[in-house]
Amino acid sequence: MAHDTDSPGSRFGPRVWLAPSIVVTIVMAVLAAMYLGGMVSSSDDIDDFPIAIVNADAGVTNPAGQHVNVGGQIVDSLHKNVDGDVFDLRTLSLAEAKAEMGQARIYGAIVLPSDLSRKLAALSTEAMSDGAVARPEITVYTNQLASASIVTSFSDQALARANQTVGEQLITDATSPQATDTSRDRSLSGAAHLILSDPMNIQVTPFQSVPDGTGNGMSAMYYALLLVLAGFTGSLIASNFVDARLGFIPTEMGPIYRLEDNSGHSRLATLTMKWALMAGLAVVVSTVYLGVAAWSGMPLEHPWTLWMLSVLAITAVAVVVQSILALLGGLGMVVNLFLFIVLSVPSSGGTTPLEATPSFLRFLASFEPMHQIYLGTRSVLYFGATWDSGLGRAVIASVAALGLGIIVGCIGTRSYDRKGLLRRHTPATVQA
Structure with a gap:
């Protein structure tokens, strides 16, 4: 006796709603974990964040005849006190640092000027005089177009410690018997103490x-x-239209x-047709995107x-999307x-440097398409479209994905066709 397949219970039973409920819940849970987990990152997630240290300080010879290089002392202190697993501090020349920032390989640079030691040596005398005081200036360059706000917070903390250490040494030197006349009061005035305790200006x-027109450096990510x-x-839209016209779906x-x-x-012929359609649409859509970008005022x-x-x-x-659809x-x-x-x-x-995200996201970025494409668009829009600034990686990854998608798609659909797994509707058989 055949079952009544038209009864309400059979139409709306667990077989209808259970599978989509599970899939939707899993997808949304993973979506929330990825988006919120990646956004709510902490300092614990920072790993090998690249920052350059440029020591241009020429040093100075003190009254005792010793050569002093405060810049070198600051660099040594930074390397000693900063966790090398968290921040990748690279000692470079100014030209090298600018070249690295120009290729988006580092997120910022701390530059110690050539007259750092000389100005610090003169600061003790100037602080106790009535004349103008010239504090040496340390410049912190941030690579804004490579998402580098972390550089600012790092330099604030690291250079604050350096400022305090250098200031304490200046105060000690200024009040020591060797640095003062016997007729002069060795105590510092409040103003002089204030100046020497914060001797370096951080810019x-x-x-x-x-x-302008880059959305504060976000246009590459959105593009x-x-x-x-x-x-x-x-691909999803085109696939549905093609399948409907070929009589595979209503x-x-x-x-x-x-x-x-x-x-x-055949499956292979249908897949090839979809590939060709999307290749043509890629030309059209890319042209439309470029026109909209120019119309909206993006610098190109x-x-x-x-x-x-x-x-x-x-x-x-x-090609990858269509191959996966054809096979699964x-x-x-x-x-x-x-x-x-x-x-x-x-x-x-695109929103947070990978070095400041959880390790799982950094692993995904090694093969996920969005990261590779972002590096390419960022290179073209911000860094002169040079091969080493990300364009090369985007091109190589895209070509590799294109080739892999074609190979896997052809082999898989051809195998289905040979086994006679045609795309035809087979009515379900209801057992008695």
């Missing part, structure tokens, strides 16, 4: 100003997100429900490079959602 300045969405969302528009005759196309110094990178990135994402079917949509949205955006490094 924080951007390495390069953030151009990269647009490229990923074009490949991901565009077309629904409002109350209209229609199923075309099955075209009989390398428009053709950005356009070519966009075409390549969209095509690579689309409906489950492929969930896999793609995780790969290109849930796990990809938090690990992009």
